[in-house]
Amino acid sequence: MIDNRVLIIIDLQNDFCPGGRLAVAGGDETVPVINALARDFNHVILTQDWHPADHSSFASQHAGSAPFSTIEMPYGPQTLWPDHCVIGSEGAAFHKGLDVPHAELIIRKGFRKAIDSYSAFFENDRVTPTGLCGYLQERGFDRLTFVGLAFDYCVRYSAEDAKAQGFSVTVIERATRAIDLNGSAVATRASFAERGIVLA
Numbered sequence: 001m002i003d004n005r006v007l008i009i010i011d012l013q014n015d016f017c018p019g020g021r022l023a024v025a026g027g028d029e030t031v032p033v034i035n036a037l038a039r040d041f042n043h044v045i046l047t048q049d050w051h052p053a054d055h056s057s058f059a060s061q062h063a064g065s066a067p068f069s070t071i072e073m074p075y076g077p078q079t080l081w082p083d084h085c086v087i088g089s090e091g092a093a094f095h096k097g098l099d100v101p102h103a104e105l106i107i108r109k110g111f112r113k114a115i116d117s118y119s120a121f122f123e124n125d126r127v128t129p130t131g132l133c134g135y136l137q138e139r140g141f142d143r144l145t146f147v148g149l150a151f152d153y154c155v156r157y158s159a160e161d162a163k164a165q166g167f168s169v170t171v172i173e174r175a176t177r178a179i180d181l182n183g184s185a186v187a188t189r190a191s192f193a194e195r196g197i198v199l200a
């Protein structure tokens with residue numbers, strides 16, 4: 001019988017930790033919690049936010065636009081971020097304290113200049129797949145636990161897409177931290193409750 005549970009660690013990268021370019025308060029505090037949790041999972045997957053230096057989600061690419069403002073992209077509204085997780089940079093590397101040598105897959109996202117990707121499953125146009133859904137199905141993993149950064153962006157979009165794809169989904173809140181832009185953390189909790197995503 002295969003073990004159908006998998007831990008998916010979202011974007012535990014230097015740029016999302018204190019000192020990084022899109023630092024999430026307390027982001028680094030999740031590292032020891034996640035390391036301990038990961039020991040209880042036979043299967044672990046990591047995601048890595050992975051942007052070209054001229055990525056369209058960077059405020060620096062839009063003259064006159066400030067970080068954390070919103071613009072209209074062909075696929076809908078997009079928050080503009082400080083430059084972060086540039087391909088190959090130290091900021092894009094995993095936090096050095098992350099200790100999950102048994103992780104079986106690293107899935108990179110956000111590498112297309114014209115589309116951002118919060119979710120580990122679909123890019124922000126909501127139709128371009130990353131391939132993760134097929135990977136999980138082929139391996140028979142159907143119980144997914146999400147941790148990492150940020151609770152209200154990449155963890156939220158990943159968990160909600162997973163649920164919509166028919167997986168059973170748990171998010172362990174103490175192993176996440178939120179960016180909390182315009183009430184996004186509270187909105188995330190409400191949305192999880194509505195969708196039947198277990199917040200542990």
Ligand code: VGL
Pocket residue numbers: 011016049081118149150151152153154155
């Ligand atoms: C993320 C904003 C931009 C995240 C990634 O990992 O939550 N947020 N890129």
Ligand code: ZN
Pocket residue numbers: 049050051057081084085110
């Ligand atoms: Zn990003």
